[in-house]
Amino acid sequence: MSSPSGPDQFTLPGSALSGLGERPFGVYVHVPFCATRCGYCDFNTYTAGELGSAASPASWLEGLRGELELAARVLGTPPAADTVFVGGGTPSLLGADGLADVLDAVRRSFGLADGAEVTTESNPESTSPEFFAGIRRAGYTRVSLGMQSSAPHVLRVLDRVHTPGRPVAAAKEARQAGFEHVNLDLIYGTPGERTDDLRASLEAVLSAGVDHVSAYALIVEDGTAMARKVRKGELPAPDDDVLAERYELIDATLATSGLRWYEVSNWAAETPGAVCAHNMGYWRGGDWWGAGPGAHSHVGGVRWWNVKHPARYAGLVAEGTLPVADREVLGEQDRYLERVMLELRLAEGLPLSALAGDGVEEAKTAAADGVLDAGAIAEGRAVLTDRGRLLADAVVRRLVI
Structure with missing residues (x-):
């Protein structure tokens, strides 16, 4: 690993830039805003109350535009993005117009390759038929919806605020708006989840007609509200044997319905475009620029990550400086x-x-x-x-x- 390179000195060595564009190239955009904080989540996210007047979606978007412009200079002749993934946080809080602005910023600085996959994560509660129609017109090709579970008591333990039936309804609305590729996320192994709860969640997922499912075992991350409850004995820790049984149930149920595993935690239909090309870029060691507070990037064996707080992020970009916190060169x-x-x-x-x-x-x-x-x-x-x-x-x- 290399010694840190300060953000005011950020450059990429010629060895990293060599072959740029010959490897898959993606752009990840991190939206750090959430309406509420889920008890299990340790992502770099902030509620409006936590940020106060320190930052806003408007200042974040201005910072994003600036970072992408600076990124294009660092890369020299930036390749057109094969994939774009807008994650968070809750990107759908930006609304269709805000997400259109995000994609426009990527287009201006990098451009999009022909047939580019463009994904946004969305919270079902901040979506609507009009939202899906708007982002489809803007150029998004794929939607990933956070469902986690269809059981109300499981959602309460996770501090999820969406109503149990809303993710399936949102997935159907997305498909009606013209999205061929829709993902639903599940979390399994939550304290209090029964096997029948997971079966019901899987039935709900399959009723939505989606072509992709991600399912993750609950991990109790240090520093989260859930970790504090587990430490105090208010919640039991996930059981490894139960997690293994639940995984086998998920895999068997999805396989029977034509969704095959292509990565340990991801299943897709055997139709063109169902597999998430952006994530395949990560797993196959491709290049990507991660823009936004706390986002991570990788180009040609060099990895770096941005400062986390949205106000600090926007301030650095306003000074004409890439908001890099640190980097490492992979040996x-x-x-x-x-x-x-x-x-x-x-x-x-x-x-x-x-x-x-x-x-x-x-x-x-x-x-x-x-x-x-x-x-x-x-x-x-x-x-x-x-x-x-x-x-x-x-x-x-x-x-x-």
Whole structure:
């Protein structure tokens, strides 16, 4: 790793810029605003009450435009974005016009490649048929909706404020507005969630007719309201055995309905465009510029991240300075470890030729143990079995030690 480079000195080495545009290139935009704070969330988000007059969507948007202009200069001849992903936070709080402004800013500084995938996350409660029609006209091609669960008591534990039926209704509205690609997010393993609650959530997801589902095991993050409740004994910690059973239920239910896993926590229909190309760029080691407070970027083995507070972010950009908090240059071993860790999570797996040292022999042993697919090993790839997906982190450690 390199020594830090201050934001007033931020440049990228020629080695990072070499081949720029030959690799997939994405733009991630972080919207840090939320109406309320969910008890399990540790993302870089702020409610209006927390920010007061220190920052606003208007000052954030002005900062975003400025950061993207500065980014284009750093990259020299920036490639057109193959993918754009607007996340948060709650991007839908910006409204259709605000999200149109975000995409216009990306177009001005980078441009969009032909057929670019353009995604925005949305909270179902801040969407409507008019909202979806507006962002579709603006050029968005994909919507990701936070559902988490259809059970009211589970949503209460998560401090989610949407009504249980709203995510499915919002997904249907998005499809009616012309979105072929709609994702619903689930969280499983919440304290108090029963197996029947998860079954009901899955039935609701499938009734929405979406072509993509993301499902994440609840992780109790340090510093969150939920972590404090667990520490005090007010909530039980998620149980690993229960999480494994719930994952198997999710996978079996979605597979029966034609949604196949392509990454450990993601399932998609077997139709063109259903798989999230932006996230595939992350998992395959592509390049992306992350714009907005706290956003992370990666170009050619250099990774950096922005200052977190929206007021500080906007102030630095107003001074003509990229709002970079710090950066690191990934060494050869760092890049190797990340490649194995990320690509092994994919259904297509990792070429055995990418493994160093005793990695190939260890992969064969892992296949004998039932966590890697023996047929795939014979064809030169390391691919997780169903059991291996439950132990993915441990399999990675076996291959890189």
